[in-house]
Amino acid sequence: MTSTAPTAPTVQIVSTRPFDGQRPGTSGLRKKVTVFQQLHYLENFVQALFDILPEQVGPLAGQTLVVGGDGRFHNRVAVQTILKMAAAGGVGRVMVGRGGLLSTPAASAVIRKHGAYGGIILSASHNPGGPDGDFGIKYNIANGGPAPEKITEAIYARTRDITEYRTLAGAADLDLDRLGTTTLAGMTVEVIDPVADYAELMQKLFDFDAMRAWFARGGRMRMDSMGAISGPYARAVLEGLLGAPAGTVVNGEPLEDFGGHHPDPNPAHATELIAAMSGAGAPDFGAASDGDADRNMILGRDFVVTPSDSLALLAAHATKVPGYRDGLAGIARSMPTSQAADVVAQALGIPAWETPTGWKFFGNLLDAGKATLCGEESYGTGSNHVREKDGLWAILFWLNLLAATGESVESLVRAHWKRFGRHYYSRHDWEGIPTERADALMAALREQLPTLAGRRFGALEIAQADDFSYTDPVDGSVSSRQGVRLILAGGSRVVFRLSGTGTEGATLRVYLERFEPADGDHDRPTQDALADLIALADTVARIRELSGQTAPTVIT
Ligand code: G6P
Ligand code: ZN
Known part of the structure; x- marks a missing residue:
């Protein structure tokens, strides 16, 4: 034995304090990279996840997790952090894509094919990346899909009262660029080809x-x-x-x-x-x-x-x-x-x-x-x-x-x-609205709902106006307040909701749809075909007035 022999990594308990705002949105926790770079920020979220999984899903010890991300800035750092925390948390095996990479659908495929307990995906999807861009983390369950709200809400609740997390002291970063299997404090780490499965x-x-x-x-x-x-x-x-x-x-x-x-x-x-x-x-x-x-x-x-x-x-x-x-x-x-x-x-x-x-x-x-x-x-x-x-x-x-x-x-x-038939369709995004203004706009719209059915706007008549609520036909769970719908006589629709994936201010999304039957005119420019609905949307929701903006920032 020489004194230079590396000491085995040991589990280290680090004290921490809750961060505000770690509630996962439409698709995981998404924030600026600089938010994730704060000391303990990612660790708190990951520990909250590991803390609630045994109760929400079943014992985590000895299980297999899949880990990978879209390769954006901070991906590598985050993967190393998660590997150490997983080892400290008693996870049995982690399958990680080479270079820390796995596309979201590939992560889902790997979880399913290998019967993993779940997976952690690092991504902010379509949001810009880089040091000034966005980063994100989400958890997927054994079926390969995003964790249901019951789990994401439990994670959030746990982030509110977290006091410590577990990681490894004395563990070097793993080489993620070589395929193969190693161990980290008793946990198997398999670096897999991200594309093969x-x-x-x-x-x-x-x-x-x-x-x-x-x-x-x-x-x-x-x-x-x-x-x-x-x-x-x-x-x-x-x-x-x-x-x-x-x-x-x-x-x-x-x-x-x-x-x-x-x-x-x-x-x-x-x-x-x-x-x-x-x-x-x-x-x-x-x-x-x-x-x-x-x-x-x-x-x-x-x-x-x-x-x-x-x-x-x-x-x-x-x-x-x-x-x-x-x-x-x-x-x-x-x-x-x-x-x-x-x-x-x-x-x-x-x-x-x-x-x-x-x-x-x-x-x-x-x-x-x-x-x-x-x-x-x-x-x-x-x-x-x-x-x-x-x-x-x-x-x-x-x-x-x-x-x-x-x-x-x-x-x-x-x-x-x-x-x-053709469904002319467009989405108008009003990005970067101050959150209070956007909330006020939606509140004003919701307040009007009981009075909208039957109202006419030129040739258009609102047949039904509601706030979409969904009862899952499988587990009976109810998700309410999912977007305001104006359904017009004849089936055209205008839908309003606030984006759940943005990281700066609020984004109002206005969805516009008009049906043209099979024998109708399918050759009109989309925005022209939707012009009267666009005007109706602005009149009813007072978008320009309440958002303080004069035009949508993105039209798709
Ligand atoms: C992500 C989700 C989608 C969702 C989309 C738009 O891509 O995976 O399921 O449709 O975000 O969400 P948003 O709340 O920004 O409209
Ligand atoms: Zn995406």
């Missing part, structure tokens, strides 16, 4: 031969990973397994600040892709994904597909894809998502579910076999293959349809409208 799952769902043939025939695609985590997945699947030409994936290197991109795949932020998809020389198929690779945007040449239409179209064509050949059990959409999917569900004779915003609400429906496909207006689409929305999955679904039908993106969508 996910790519294997995709091959079970989609017709890889048909998609390979599409590329071999000269089909051209541009996949914009926006400097974020979908890059390695898209390269491995598209350029690797499917033989797409090198360069099909652009911005494919995951960077800590996303290369300055705002990795939110919508027409307002993915401007590079929109430009590349316009004109005669543009590729046939364009797609983008967000910071943690769970969102998707679908484009044809000079043609943008709304997420609501995308869900409806995938549902209508699902049986053309191997993984869904036997049909769908049901389709679920978040309340603000357009009713296009409901029309398809009706035609297919299957249930259409309407849930509050937040992917976690789909979990029970999927687990219970009540829905197969799910989608949200916020560029999220997914199925029962995992319990998160899945960007590359949606993109492969579209590619599989292009390959199976020989049609273009635009011709598929136009044919869909001709058959089911």
Whole structure:
């Protein structure tokens, strides 16, 4: 024995005090990086999680956790912190993606495939990254999906009275860049290939031969990973397994600040892709994904597909894809998502579910076999293959349809409208409203609710006005105050809610939808087609007056 032998790490108990505001939002705890960099901030949250899990879920000791993140700034630091705390907390094994990386859908796939107890995902999704950007942490349960509110509320309650956390003293950081297994104070740490399990799952769902043939025939695609985590997945699947030409994936290197991109795949932020998809020389198929690779945007040449239409179209064509050949059990959409999917569900004779915003609400429906496909207006689409929305999955679904039908993106969508009618749809975001003003606006709107039904605004008449409330058909839990809905005679809708994912001030989202029947005019510019609803929204909610702003900051 020499005196230089490393001493074994020991469990260290650190005293701490609660931080305000550690309540997880729509999708985990999201704050500025600088907030997470405060001494004990992340530790408090992680310890609160470990403290409540045994009671909420079952014993954690000896169990397997999956850990990984979207690679944004602070990801590596956070992973090392979590590994030490997990070891100190008696976790048996952690599976962590190489480099601390795992896309959100891949984390869900790994949890499910390996029967893990749960997983910790580090991401602020589509919010900008870098030292001045955002960071986030969320917990997913054994089904691979986001923890339900019962758990996130328990975590929050625990963060209010936390006094200490456990970590390791004398433990060096682990090498996360080499695949393989090591131990940390008795806990097994397995560094896994972040792509392998996910790519294997995709091959079970989609017709890889048909998609390979599409590329071999000269089909051209541009996949914009926006400097974020979908890059390695898209390269491995598209350029690797499917033989797409090198360069099909652009911005494919995951960077800590996303290369300055705002990795939110919508027409307002993915401007590079929109430009590349316009004109005669543009590729046939364009797609983008967000910071943690769970969102998707679908484009044809000079043609943008709304997420609501995308869900409806995938549902209508699902049986053309191997993984869904036997049909769908049901389709679920978040309340603000357009009713296009409901029309398809009706035609297919299957249930259409309407849930509050937040992917976690789909979990029970999927687990219970009540829905197969799910989608949200916020560029999220997914199925029962995992319990998160899945960007590359949606993109492969579209590619599989292009390959199976020989049609273009635009011709598929136009044919869909001709058959089911078109739901003109747009979302207007009013970002950075001072929180008190935004709260006052919503309060004023809610106050008016009892008086709105029957009121006329020009040619429009409000048939129903309410605050959406959801009773989960599986566990009976009730989520109320999920957004104010104005439903007009004829089925058009205006929906108002405050974003649950922002980190600065409040964001008012106004969702606008108008139905045009199958034989109607499908060629109007969207904002024109919605003009009277836009005016109605401002009149009823007094948006300009109460927000203090003159126009929405983002229109998608
Ligand atoms: C995240 C969630 C989605 C949700 C979206 C918008 O991406 O995973 O389920 O639709 O945020 O949330 P927000 O509250 O900002 O409208
Ligand atoms: Zn995301």
